Amino acid sequence: MPVAAIADYDDNNIFARILRGEIPNKTVYEDQWALAFHDINPQAPVHVLVIPKGRYVSWADFSKQASTEEVAGFVRAVGTVGEMLGLEAPGYRLLANAGLDAHQEVPHLHVHIFGGRKLGPMLVRRTEG
Template sequence: MAVDATLPYDDQNIFAKILRGEIPNRTVYEDDFALAFHDINPQAPTHVLVIPKGAYVCWEDFSAKASDVEIAGFVRAVGKVARDLGLVAPGYRLLANTGTHSHQEVPHLHIHLFAGQPLGPMLRP
């Protein structure tokens, strides 16, 4: 089920529950601004999700409402996860889905970090 990115934040979404410790995860990284953990249904040998700790539905919501400190902290966390996992070489892909056309499934901003194999073209024709 895709998410309408214009809807208000739902604090019962799975990532909100993970942030509250109600659902376990395999944490890769955590700081004041972000939590990174392994995806439970990986689409590549390495598939990590990085989520901000604030209540943001999507990238548009986050970029409009988050403080400069939150934005910088989150972006730095994504880069740190990639470096810490040794993904800078040979490379990795970041993906953030927003709204129904992109098939965003969880109404909490999340960045997919894919790596560990050649990933092919970004979009199929």
């Protein structure tokens, strides 16, 4: 699914629908700024998504449009969730895809939290040749 331009937030994307309570989720954490829930197609033993409650497509959109309180609240929520899940000591990975080349599938800013095992290198290294 193509990601909309910053001004083109899709109010019917799956995360917007989850925020409105139209689609159930397995909530891990919620506060006034963010919602965290288990991914329906986990890529690691622990795979949780953290989304801001505002209508933001990407980090660029969020950093330009969100209030200082929203930014701080969202960043704190991501850290809180990692700690709540017991991932702080063994380690975990945060991933936020932005745009088509990064394979962002839902046009709502979100951070993936991966953990529960050694995750290996972040990207497959390709040799030139």
